[in-house]
Amino acid sequence: MSDFTAIPTLDLSLLGDPDERKALQRLMLHVVRDVGMCYVTGLPFGQEVFGKAKVECEAFFNLPEQEKKKLDIGNVPGFLGYTAVGTEYTDSKIDTREHLTVAHPIPGEIEGPVYQNLWGPTQWPDPTILPEFTSSFKNYMEEVARVEKVLRDLMTEATGLNRDALNSLFDQTQQYRMRMIKYPGPPASTSAEDLQALGAHQDHTFVTLIYQVTDHVALQARNSKGDWIDCPPKPGSLVFVVGKSGQAATFGVCSAATHRVAALAPGSTDRYSISVGTNLRYDASVLLPSTKQALETIQRGVDARYPGIENELNGYLNPLGPLDTVGMKVLHNYGVSYPEIMERWHPELVQTAGTGNA
Numbered sequence: 001m002s003d004f005t006a007i008p009t010l011d012l013s014l015l016g017d018p019d020e021r022k023a024l025q026r027l028m029l030h031v032v033r034d035v036g037m038c039y040v041t042g043l044p045f046g047q048e049v050f051g052k053a054k055v056e057c058e059a060f061f062n063l064p065e066q067e068k069k070k071l072d073i074g075n076v077p078g079f080l081g082y083t084a085v086g087t088e089y090t091d092s093k094i095d096t097r098e099h100l101t102v103a104h105p106i107p108g109e110i111e112g113p114v115y116q117n118l119w120g121p122t123q124w125p126d127p128t129i130l131p132e133f134t135s136s137f138k139n140y141m142e143e144v145a146r147v148e149k150v151l152r153d154l155m156t157e158a159t160g161l162n163r164d165a166l167n168s169l170f171d172q173t174q175q176y177r178m179r180m181i182k183y184p185g186p187p188a189s190t191s192a193e194d195l196q197a198l199g200a201h202q203d204h205t206f207v208t209l210i211y212q213v214t215d216h217v218a219l220q221a222r223n224s225k226g227d228w229i230d231c232p233p234k235p236g237s238l239v240f241v242v243g244k245s246g247q248a249a250t251f252g253v254c255s256a257a258t259h260r261v262a263a264l265a266p267g268s269t270d271r272y273s274i275s276v277g278t279n280l281r282y283d284a285s286v287l288l289p290s291t292k293q294a295l296e297t298i299q300r301g302v303d304a305r306y307p308g309i310e311n312e313l314n315g316y317l318n319p320l321g322p323l324d325t326v327g328m329k330v331l332h333n334y335g336v337s338y339p340e341i342m343e344r345w346h347p348e349l350v351q352t353a354g355t356g357n358a
């Protein structure tokens with residue numbers, strides 16, 4: 001992490017040119033090591049993909065409350081569903097946002113350890129009410145997933161870390177979890193001190209890719225001096241964010257970004273955003289020989305290229321009591337944000353230690 005004062009931009013349209021690719025690798029190294037966050041432009045999909053996502057996202061949030069509540073996140077054990085305003089905590093404070101989390105795809109039968117529930121089912125809105133919603137967002141997730149893989153390759157080129165070892169920490173059928181979020185504009189009469197849009201946190205993901213749908217300047221990243229640096233929406237871009245498992249799996253070469261959404265000014269319009277996050281495979285654990293081998297390979301690369309970098313698994317891949325896999329840690333993180341749902345579906349996990357934002 002560094003005392004950066006602006007969020008860098010990676011233009012993927014330059015990747016095909018060998019000289020530009022080298023420059024992008026250098027920039028990516030700066031992004032993952034010093035900032036943890038950047039804009040990604042020159043995306044391989046057209047503006048119509050964003051346009052469709054915006055329309056469907058706004059249509060969903062405009063549904064009557066009782067229709068959205070049919071998809072309540074508490075209906076299923078995998079934290080996939082709708083969260084109304086005032087039911088989610090970050091940094092021990094209630095966030096002012098509502099959101100819908102969906103996932104794609106599902107690898108056949110869901111069975112085995114409790115964390116397998118994270119795969120699904122997803123609660124999609126009624127197709128007779130929003131006929132194009134499900135196909136639009138499955139398509140959106142596939143497009144963003146392609147970008148994530150390009151960025152993951154660029155991360156390994158930039159850092160010199162072993163690509164096969166890193167990729168072996170992901171599932172063949174990778175799950176992408178997407179969250180569409182509405183931050184309601186506070187009434188003009190609200191006192192600004194009482195508001196939290198989304199508190200300071202690091203994502204539990206490997207990386208997250210955010211589409212800022214509206215033009216509010218609210219997303220911010222914290223630099224090493226503790227200053228909050230604005231990440232204003234940039235048309236046609238995604239915001240790339242390194243998460244905690246991204247830091248863990250690269251032994252601290254990549255830094256998880258601490259970020260937040262600043263409270264909207266009283267009287268402002270509603271803000272919308274759509275994030276797609278990817279995780280390491282849910283069964284990854286340092287107890288698993290294949291994971292151990294991959295991590296040793298990565299760690300040797302880090303030791304050789306970055307002498308002096310602290311070998312920082314930041315607890316994420318280390319087993320801790322029952323939190324002995326990525327899947328259990330992800331479930332636990334959700335439990336911190338949704339204690340009542342954890343109590344309902346996974347009471348045996350309520351006592352486990354740790355903190356985080358899901």
Ligand SMILES: O=C(O)CCC(=O)C(=O)O
Pocket residue numbers: 179181198203210212219259260261273274275358
């Ligand atoms: O709304 C945004 O722009 C960011 C959301 C975010 O950071 C999160 O949901 O973890």
Ligand SMILES: [Fe+2]
Pocket residue numbers: 201202203208259
């Ligand atoms: Fe986040």
